[in-house]
Amino acid sequence: MLLRDPVHGLISFEADEESIIPRLLEAPEVQRLRRIRQLGLTSLAFPGAEHTRFSHALGAAHVMQLFIARLRKIHDELPFWQRLTSERARDALAAALLHDVGHGPLSHLFEDAVAHATGSCRLHEEWTEHVLLDESTTVHRILAADDPELPQRVAGLVRGEHELPYLARAVSGTFDVDRCDYLLRDAHATGVGYGDFDLPWLLRSLRFGESSDGAPPGLAIDGPKGMNAIESFILARHFMFQQVYFHKATRAAEWMIRAILRRAMHLIQDGTRLPGVPRAMLAFAAGDTPSLGDYLALDDQALLETLSQWRDAADPILADLCNRLRARVLFKTEELYGVAQTPAARESAYATVRAISEEAGLAPDYYTGLDIATDTPYEEDRSLTVIFGSGPPRRPTEVSFLLDRLRDETLSRVRVVFPGELRQRVRDALRQAR
Amino acid sequence: MLLRDPVHGLISFEADEESIIPRLLEAPEVQRLRRIRQLGLTSLAFPGAEHTRFSHALGAAHVMQLFIARLRKIHDELPFWQRLTSERARDALAAALLHDVGHGPLSHLFEDAVAHATGSCRLHEEWTEHVLLDESTTVHRILAADDPELPQRVAGLVRGEHELPYLARAVSGTFDVDRCDYLLRDAHATGVGYGDFDLPWLLRSLRFGESSDGAPPGLAIDGPKGMNAIESFILARHFMFQQVYFHKATRAAEWMIRAILRRAMHLIQDGTRLPGVPRAMLAFAAGDTPSLGDYLALDDQALLETLSQWRDAADPILADLCNRLRARVLFKTEELYGVAQTPAARESAYATVRAISEEAGLAPDYYTGLDIATDTPYEEDRSLTVIFGSGPPRRPTEVSFLLDRLRDETLSRVRVVFPGELRQRVRDALRQAR
């Protein structure tokens, strides 16, 4: 199997141990990822951001190939039972491809919204596990045909668990194949260069960490070579959050989707009939967990078509919100800086916006929001060590000036969200309040 | 207005004459292009090819900005009434943005299929003109608000007609802004580098051609500088056809869509009720032209959701084809090379495939095809001249060794199309026939 990928160039899965990839690609659960965009509604702010979770899954599997190649250059220093056999490589490749196979539509929005509306919802991680383990799925059958234990092992890897910690961390860790691919891919698709980092150098600087009592080691970074590669990875991720993931138009659109889904859930729960409601949503509204099949029938295409139909709903709020979203008449935001960010000040600003909305006849629950986006650029990762020459393993923050300064700092961006027609009133009111 | 574009980097429309662009972007007819992929089903072969006609329209408008900037560096040599005024620049920008605004879903497939099934169909060019001129559209209102003649002038430019031939050719010609953007964009999204060419150098090598009797001139290429830029543009386009647009998986998927739409049309015409049929399709099936609103309601998302519903149709052919497409169980192809390409040999090969399909119980009209893809890499363009220094204008083929060799050559790729389960039988039969 030979593919063109806009991020990694030529991708091929041709070795024996890689044959699991082309087989899994034929599963409808994997093909479904073609209908889920990697960045949800971000293309409303960055028109190029139409890339799908399918291409990301392929990219993650490709990064895993590179990762495996690097580990094999160094694994001879381990006792043979701790080395990367073909079986383990196959498992890791499958896990890389499938790490998000249970993802819901519109990035994380759907599960957030449903959770909000119903008080309970499986996370996409649980749905992923469900897809892997449920005997009815094609993915499960393909995995189990290779080895009956394979579905469980892949599920473990996706959770970051494996008898070889160095492998587990490659699927789920600070520098896992997921992040490595999505940063590059999101940067490529949005045109925001900040997501670029030096993947070949990062991989090349991997070595094994210390192992105690003969247990297999975790991963470590070769200090002189890899320190800057790590730092630039962390910063690339930070910049992508600031520029793309927290972009005001994206956040506003996401807020609108959440309001729409919330409204629809309430209407359904109140017994209102809405056109084109996917079966999974009916189940959620009823407090049930939908069947796996119904859940997987949800994708961006289906959900957006449903929203398109709701433009004609009898409920004026639902119809209005769906109309605005479709025509990209997005809500506006005002960011609260400095002192305006304290909890009390936030709430006060939000109350002001609600009052203005109320006054304008727009239900504040659906037309206004307080949007808080937070990210911790570098959370101290105790499983990651840096080694200089034959020296002892150290924590990244001990040796990196930059990571030390960033450690465990949480950045938040707080915004009030409201319809564009209220913009002047909101601005004036917020200015007065200062 | 300031945007990130993955192809051109930072794009901004901030000058007075460019204000038409942000205003037009708010029109629902333009926003609709977000729901139509630039390359239809090509993402089934190249997973990155999810880019939309919306991003292409923006890119074409940006290339027009570059084009305008170049023309203004040289237009002082023209009499003032032939220069690029702000009004003319605005017209050209609008035309670049709107050149495909009437495009149907799934690239050219929909109009091909409908034309095939019904014997008549407006081309997307006509729909584009309709969107521009129909007083009911937001696009029309925005244009007419600037100048009542503007819709007509933009329509003219899109057809390649304007009082300034050099401007008309920039919207619709051998090196128009459409091609300049789509080659770069398709290359970026698919990861097929062949589409890259040297846009800045091509623009820089533009000069005015000769004008007779004081009429405004057309465009010309400055020979020593621009000859290689032209050649590489022509070759970039040629390679993109060979690698991407004529890729066997893309062609097979497109063939399947055509079969599905044809089948659905016949069923509708026979009075069968199908679920979720868009109103425009009902009109087409009835031999009518749909209303503009119904036509514009068609987009990739809507059409693919309809196809998704047809998986449960009572008609086994329709349901089967839709199921295959959704699960990406694409038809296979065998390419006919050399002597097998003569008309008689083609027909004979196709007859063979039909017979095999018939034998297998698969209706050959819907399960087999003879797919002929043709392209002429360089059609002699009489409006384009090349000028060396103060010498006379010459045709590109007179001065380019490469273009001379390529002139008016038509390349065709002929394939038979059939379901994968017939592959071995088809191959054996074709081999025997040789």
Place this chain on the structure above:
Amino acid sequence: MLLRDPVHGLISFEADEESIIPRLLEAPEVQRLRRIRQLGLTSLAFPGAEHTRFSHALGAAHVMQLFIARLRKIHDELPFWQRLTSERARDALAAALLHDVGHGPLSHLFEDAVAHATGSCRLHEEWTEHVLLDESTTVHRILAADDPELPQRVAGLVRGEHELPYLARAVSGTFDVDRCDYLLRDAHATGVGYGDFDLPWLLRSLRFGESSDGAPPGLAIDGPKGMNAIESFILARHFMFQQVYFHKATRAAEWMIRAILRRAMHLIQDGTRLPGVPRAMLAFAAGDTPSLGDYLALDDQALLETLSQWRDAADPILADLCNRLRARVLFKTEELYGVAQTPAARESAYATVRAISEEAGLAPDYYTGLDIATDTPYEEDRSLTVIFGSGPPRRPTEVSFLLDRLRDETLSRVRVVFPGELRQRVRDALRQAR
């Protein structure tokens, strides 16, 4: 004038106000920059780093064009006498091209070494001013032919002085055209991607700062747009220092050159005759300042050929060092981390290395070194402000989490330098000392 540049693509200087550039390029003082590499001996560590100060000078002039274009998009808000006239643009372009015209050979090495050996030396900044103002140079004549005050104004700009502060800062400031070009160019040539930053976005986010009492304003950054662009610029520079400018092999080679020049100076001062000594070096050794012509006759090519001849010098130290450098038998380094970095520990480590060298019969003054490389990634720049919307100007560190953490931090890398044959002994001794 139209040029291909590997960093910026097509570069052209075709407008009237730009005609100064092609004229200046013909001056032998500018052509001389072709014989001085931008990064001195760095190509011994990064084989691609052969790019010259000539290509950098062109690049800086090109960035100035972009800078001017941006300023003109916004300068209408200033009173007309503070705007960027063609004359001022010409001055700024000339200053960008000529900012390093007096640079000595081998990056900063030559002036360091001479200063070290003789206790006095004009800095390259002074030589640049000399080239601009001395009536004997072609550069001076070209500038003065345009305007007798031009040499002085260009010299002022190079020092960062101009009646328009916003223009002065573009030639010499935190984000000046020098840094903008060299980061991108060094990244391109070395293959170290970290030097990349978002130049178009940085330029686009420029606005005018506040002006008091009607004085012309300085530059400011538009906060929401530009903050990340600034941060990534600062970090790009930081990473280039860590990866390239402070690379151990580069530093070792530079240390060797300094030792060679020091040795040669002492020999000359002692009356030893050395072959091929450039006249400027004789003058320096005699404590004189060489003539401008003799100074400019020094370039990488001339100096390296001199060093090549010294391989046969009678002095064994000079001959040996020159032989090693020519054959790239570079000295080795050991970096001192953590506590080993305190002044006392450094000196002690260095004393250890000197003793080992002495013991091995290698004169420690020429065969060992204590190399301290320091950089301050972000020095608070009081002339730079960030403005959010209509808010007040703020300092970058007030609004950037990252810059606040980095402010005025100085990073140093301390290494002992010694010949490779001593490596094991040095390592053992340093390990014992810990």
Place this chain on the structure above:
Amino acid sequence: MLLRDPVHGLISFEADEESIIPRLLEAPEVQRLRRIRQLGLTSLAFPGAEHTRFSHALGAAHVMQLFIARLRKIHDELPFWQRLTSERARDALAAALLHDVGHGPLSHLFEDAVAHATGSCRLHEEWTEHVLLDESTTVHRILAADDPELPQRVAGLVRGEHELPYLARAVSGTFDVDRCDYLLRDAHATGVGYGDFDLPWLLRSLRFGESSDGAPPGLAIDGPKGMNAIESFILARHFMFQQVYFHKATRAAEWMIRAILRRAMHLIQDGTRLPGVPRAMLAFAAGDTPSLGDYLALDDQALLETLSQWRDAADPILADLCNRLRARVLFKTEELYGVAQTPAARESAYATVRAISEEAGLAPDYYTGLDIATDTPYEEDRSLTVIFGSGPPRRPTEVSFLLDRLRDETLSRVRVVFPGELRQRVRDALRQAR
């Protein structure tokens, strides 16, 4: 060994079989390549083109690594004695690194000029073989230390001879590692994008050709995959010739160097003493072959410094030409197009230019030239076949429309060369002659 390369990114030579590379890099004959630019004087036309034969040699060795990796993915289909053992891989890597180790200064100019002036000169290929086989060289000692037969085997490979034809062709053939690297590297350094081609895809499309009588096979291209990759490689090379290698300023500078060397040779042969003449040149002038050591002492740096000294030569022609070259006052050219290109017309044009030069008191033998640059973009290569599926091997021209049109076509660019001060007179005279 780990390196940053601006073209290929991270390059490492770390496997056992690759250890020959770091060892060879320490040889002074290899380090000498740092002082020879890949493109001679081309940087006078493309300021970025300062890259050296050293970086190209590393790049060629890296492409060989990729090549070896590809061959190993497919060599299992060969009998074991025809496979790529570690020894053979080592040989091929050494040959790739050393393929140009005997190159003279200033690209091919030096050997052309010397041959012209003296009627005989070893080609650089012979000097390369000399470096490999002469027991006095470090390169020879390193190779022979591995295996006494190794110098001979490497020399054979550089000539394109090896018991495995598929390996010989990788070192010296239509798509050899030399061309693969130099196209990409020259494109990167000059900023002329045309040299880019799809190296990964080209490598991936390699397969083994047919072998007759059990002899080891040559290389073949997998048709459906590789045809466009080949075509674009051939065209990339063609465009680089047209844009870079045949650029008028480069050709003029090269012509000047040849005139300078010719003049110097004659002066030396006449017994004139010139300053700083390298020993090798004295030997050439005396009709002798210089010693290998003297030959290798020649490099760009040494030769250009010699030319710099000749600016003060007593001979006015030599001094004048050297002064012009140093100050980049290059000769001008007029290209002869169309009918002006016939042999008689060429000679007539050249006679005209000589007469003008004579009249102006400039010795036509040194101040004028008839410069004919020729290239054959695609010479039919009988050792290269293309295979479609299980079909028979075919020649590229049988299956490629483009290559068929290009086959064995020779393009020539004919120019007269003369000093700039004669430009107007030359133009007028040539125009009259038409």
